[in-house]
Amino acid sequence: MTKPMPDNGTMMKTYSSNNPRKVSQSASKSESIPKPLYKLIIVSSILLVIVLTAFEFRYVVFEYLSLLHIVKLDLNPKHGNGGWREPDEATLQLYDTGICNIDRVNAVDLTLDIFESTYRHRKPVIVTFPNGAEDWINPGKWTVESLKTEYGDRWVLSGNAREIVRRGGSGYVETTFEEYLNDLLNESDQIGEPFYVFDRDFYNNSYLPDSLKPPPYFKIQDGVDDSIFFLGSSGSGVSFHKHADAWNGVIFGRKKWFLYTPESVYHGTVNLGDTIAIGIQKKEAVTEVEKIFYTERKLVESMRGLKEDEKKKAQENQLKLLKSLLHFIPENAEVHMRIGELYSELNDFVQAENHLNKARQLDKFFLIATLNLASVKQKMVDPHAAESLYRECMHATSKLWDVYAQYGDFLLAQGRPKEAAEIYRKGIELEPNSLAFWHHLRYAHEVSGNLEDARETQKIIDEMKLVEITYDIDS
Ligand SMILES: *[C@@H]1O[C@H](CO)[C@@H](O)[C@H](O)[C@H]1NC(C)=O
Numbered sequence: 001m002t003k004p005m006p007d008n009g010t011m012m013k014t015y016s017s018n019n020p021r022k023v024s025q026s027a028s029k030s031e032s033i034p035k036p037l038y039k040l041i042i043v044s045s046i047l048l049v050i051v052l053t054a055f056e057f058r059y060v061v062f063e064y065l066s067l068l069h070i071v072k073l074d075l076n077p078k079h080g081n082g083g084w085r086e087p088d089e090a091t092l093q094l095y096d097t098g099i100c101n102i103d104r105v106n107a108v109d110l111t112l113d114i115f116e117s118t119y120r121h122r123k124p125v126i127v128t129f130p131n132g133a134e135d136w137i138n139p140g141k142w143t144v145e146s147l148k149t150e151y152g153d154r155w156v157l158s159g160n161a162r163e164i165v166r167r168g169g170s171g172y173v174e175t176t177f178e179e180y181l182n183d184l185l186n187e188s189d190q191i192g193e194p195f196y197v198f199d200r201d202f203y204n205n206s207y208l209p210d211s212l213k214p215p216p217y218f219k220i221q222d223g224v225d226d227s228i229f230f231l232g233s234s235g236s237g238v239s240f241h242k243h244a245d246a247w248n249g250v251i252f253g254r255k256k257w258f259l260y261t262p263e264s265v266y267h268g269t270v271n272l273g274d275t276i277a278i279g280i281q282k283k284e285a286v287t288e289v290e291k292i293f294y295t296e297r298k299l300v301e302s303m304r305g306l307k308e309d310e311k312k313k314a315q316e317n318q319l320k321l322l323k324s325l326l327h328f329i330p331e332n333a334e335v336h337m338r339i340g341e342l343y344s345e346l347n348d349f350v351q352a353e354n355h356l357n358k359a360r361q362l363d364k365f366f367l368i369a370t371l372n373l374a375s376v377k378q379k380m381v382d383p384h385a386a387e388s389l390y391r392e393c394m395h396a397t398s399k400l401w402d403v404y405a406q407y408g409d410f411l412l413a414q415g416r417p418k419e420a421a422e423i424y425r426k427g428i429e430l431e432p433n434s435l436a437f438w439h440h441l442r443y444a445h446e447v448s449g450n451l452e453d454a455r456e457t458q459k460i461i462d463e464m465k466l467v468e469i470t471y472d473i474d475s
């Protein structure tokens with residue numbers, strides 16, 4: 001039922017169910033001793049992982065966010081809810097607040113001039129329309145029935161908040177649109193998140209663009225703009241990221257936005273009730289700062305597969321780019337995190353530690369900085385400090401598989417294979433189709449002399465390979 005996905009060099013995954021969908025075929029390289037292959041993967045060009053998912057983030061909302069808004073219902077007076085479901089009480093309790101300090105402008109009052117001089121590249125804005133979505137799109141083409149009839153057999157990509165962002169802004173579970181509507185829209189993955197359609201092809205390869213008539217300031221240009229089709233039930237969304245100039249139009253449903261830092265508008269969203277929307281995003285950055293971010297990401301992508309000496313040179317360029325960012329935004333936690341990560345790769349642990357600590361100081365919820373620091377401490381042969389940082393990460397969240405991967409590897413390296421096995425098991429709960437976790441688990445069993453469990457684990461690996469629902473973490 002499923003098309004194989006192209007290997008874009010990052011991690012692929014599928015999700016577990018009685019009817020597993022084949023996503024990518026894994027070449028199982030690590031038959032013998034698995035090398036420490038879990039490296040925290042921060043990904044490609046456009047979107048960047050920043051902190052925890054929106055779901056965990058709610059605990060710190062009021063302390064932390066400078067900006068926050070909700071797009072309200074009443075989007076479609078004529079079409080009602082289009083067959084999409086309203087949020088339930090529990091969801092509203094969790095996410096519905098009246099707090100919003102973003103400008104809200106009626107489209108009738110918003111001219112191109114005002115938009116260009118007040119908002120573009122300056123600050124976020126919510127544009128409301130007197131007749132709802134009717135004023136800028138044909139909502140009749142976006143109801144459950146209409147989409148199912150027209151596009152039921154088309155492919156869509158969906159996924160959870162963090163993994164979508166990790167993949168540079170793309171879903172990774174591929175199903176037909178009808179399958180998605182019938183099953184996934186109402187299902188949750190291993191970490192309890194609903195699947196969110198985040199697809200960069202679906203919309204542009206459909207007749208839906210004909211239904212769109214945006215105001216002049218949201219004009220779409222071929223070759224300049226990308227489009228993203230969004231659909232998800234209550235609680236689906238994407239975690240923090242940022243990108244070039246973009247707008248997001250909600251057709252049915254309600255979307256809560258979390259925005260923070262004046263330095264770059266990082267944002268995450270959560271859907272309240274079934275929510276369907278279209279995103280239009282510039283392919284290239286325009287502001288100076290964002291241009292450097294994009295250049296740096298492209299450089300990192302081009303580094304894959306380079307020889308050592310070439311890579312070294314590229315890394316030196318990367319360091320220059322990142323440092324030039326500090327010139328514009330000296331207090332940006334992400335930039336410090338990246339510099340720290342890079343210094344760690346370049347084996348300059350003192351500098352790595354400084355920058356990672358700075359990132360943590362700027363953003364105490366920046367788990368990835370903590371995880372990177374743990375790995376630096378490990379390289380500095382300070383296992384005590386490393387372990388306490390790993391434990392800090394585990395304490396902060398039980399939903400980030402990277403923590404179990406790295407902590408498990410650490411325990412293995414410390415000669416504590418039994419504990420490593422326990423930690424890998426936790427990782428497997430989050431990522432049951434990851435061959436890498438299973439290989440590491442088997443190895444941990446072997447080393448601890450637990451041959452029976454090692455054999456059992458090997459059996460599972462063999463079965464997984466047969467049904468081809470596995471993937472390898474390999475970057
Ligand atoms: C979704 O699941 C809920 C409870 O699990 C159920 O009440 C509801 O009918 C389901 N909706 C659809 C469209 O399957």
Ligand SMILES: *[C@@H]1O[C@H](CO)[C@@H](O)[C@H](O)[C@H]1NC(C)=O
Nearest residue numbers: 204221222223224225226227
């Ligand atoms: C649609 O696809 C065309 C052709 O690939 C591309 O030039 C254009 O930028 C795309 N538009 C959107 C809005 O995605």
